[in-house]
Amino acid sequence: MHQLKLGDYQVGRIPEIEFPAFPAREFLPASTDEMVAEAQRLLPGRITPDGKIVMSFHSFVLKTGRHTIMVDTCCGADKPRPGREQFNVGRLDYLGQLTALGVKPEEVTHVMCTHLHWDHVGWNTRLVNGQWVPTFPNAKYIMAKREYDYWDGVYQKEKDKRDNMHVLGFEDSVLPVMRAEKAVLVADNFELDKGISIEPCHGHSPGHFVINVESGGTKGVFIGDIIHHPMQLLFPDLSCRADFDMDASRVSRKALIDKHADTGTLVLPQHFATPSCGTIKRQGNAFGFDFIAGS
Numbered sequence: 001m002h003q004l005k006l007g008d009y010q011v012g013r014i015p016e017i018e019f020p021a022f023p024a025r026e027f028l029p030a031s032t033d034e035m036v037a038e039a040q041r042l043l044p045g046r047i048t049p050d051g052k053i054v055m056s057f058h059s060f061v062l063k064t065g066r067h068t069i070m071v072d073t074c075c076g077a078d079k080p081r082p083g084r085e086q087f088n089v090g091r092l093d094y095l096g097q098l099t100a101l102g103v104k105p106e107e108v109t110h111v112m113c114t115h116l117h118w119d120h121v122g123w124n125t126r127l128v129n130g131q132w133v134p135t136f137p138n139a140k141y142i143m144a145k146r147e148y149d150y151w152d153g154v155y156q157k158e159k160d161k162r163d164n165m166h167v168l169g170f171e172d173s174v175l176p177v178m179r180a181e182k183a184v185l186v187a188d189n190f191e192l193d194k195g196i197s198i199e200p201c202h203g204h205s206p207g208h209f210v211i212n213v214e215s216g217g218t219k220g221v222f223i224g225d226i227i228h229h230p231m232q233l234l235f236p237d238l239s240c241r242a243d244f245d246m247d248a249s250r251v252s253r254k255a256l257i258d259k260h261a262d263t264g265t266l267v268l269p270q271h272f273a274t275p276s277c278g279t280i281k282r283q284g285n286a287f288g289f290d291f292i293a294g295s
């Protein structure tokens, strides 16, 4: 059970999969052997002796008392992902973990999609009688209009490419939500409630947003894929190969790190291995992360 407090609110984390996912040198193309060695020394357990970065794929559920909000929905179940079978992990009890956090799918009021990559929207839908239906039947699914329009354009052009993960993810995890009229496409200044708002943070994808939360004098930020691995705090210039625009993502990442360093803001990344959440601290020209036990 991974739970922590954010002011008067509660945040649970639902891990779907965690493993040494990719060689750092490939995932962070501008990295060097020296950088990997430094990360191995300073981040034990988060990068393997053979240089692979350990990543988690998880959701957060934010309970405010008024709202129950899912932040990103991992990879999902029963979804064809050619060449990426290791992510077809629906056999793991994702919805059971949600129940263990005291949340039934029908109680979720909002699903906030930081961006529309396939490994962030998977549980948006589930397979029922051969049809993809919204997993959270009473939720509004919040997506940035800018992000939706971009991926809709990709889908219209490339939908015949059945090995394109983004095409498949958009088709089985985003379009069915739209057709069920559960999607709400929002502008860059969307505020869900007082103290819960999005902030555009582009680069990893064209319409990526982070979610700022403030409660009881505590600040938190769900950062989506702006930082994939704490090695990018040691070396903030390192963009990842999955970034849509590596230069823009570098600018967004460095601005976000700078904004939250040494402020005590609770930072909630989508891919840091367990424990996953913490605060950013300045360490000379680089940055570190104080991980919160149990998060």
Ligand SMILES: [Zn+2]
Binding pocket: 115, 117, 120, 204, 225, 242
């Ligand atoms: Zn992503």
